[in-house]
Amino acid sequence: MKNIKQLVLLSSFAVLMQAASTVYAAPLISAKEAALPSAGGQTRGISRGPTIKVNSPAPDVATTSPFDFRIVFVPRGESKIDVDSVKVVYMKSPFVNLTPRLRDAISDKGIDFSKAEVPPGSHTIRVSVADNEGRETNSVFTLVVTK
Secondary structure (H helix, E strand, O other), X not given: OHHHHHHHHXXXXXXXXXXXXXXXXXXXXXXXXXXXXXXXOOOOOOOOOOEEEEEEOOOOXXXXXXXXXXXXXXXXXXXXXXXXEEXXXXXXXXXXXXXXXXXXXXXXXXXXXXXXXXXXXXXXXXXXXXXXXXXXXXXXXXXXXXX
16 A cells, blocks of 8 residues: 555656646747837847847748747857746837746746747747857847638
């Protein structure tokens, strides 16, 4: 009987650990946020910070929702990505901080958020990341979502 209880506990623990590492579908941008006025500002700058590569969906290419939101961070030289520095902002007025919604999907490799739900339209996103030497990079791109 004691062995059965231990087996059940271990099985339950394994299921919980697997669930903790999986990021499920969730709204990335709400319809209310999408209705806010667009924010202006600079879109790019020169930096020696990490490289930010948008893998999915391709910027400025129409996609349907939900989609896999994937960004890769590439450090320069011997530096390491500072995961706590990552910020994702929806460029509306006022700015909408998407970072808390993505927190479980952020790692030193990038952002891997499956089945992001976004309303139709063009959505400008700014991603910021720094390395352990304090060098920061910002990248602004547009997600185009069709029905």
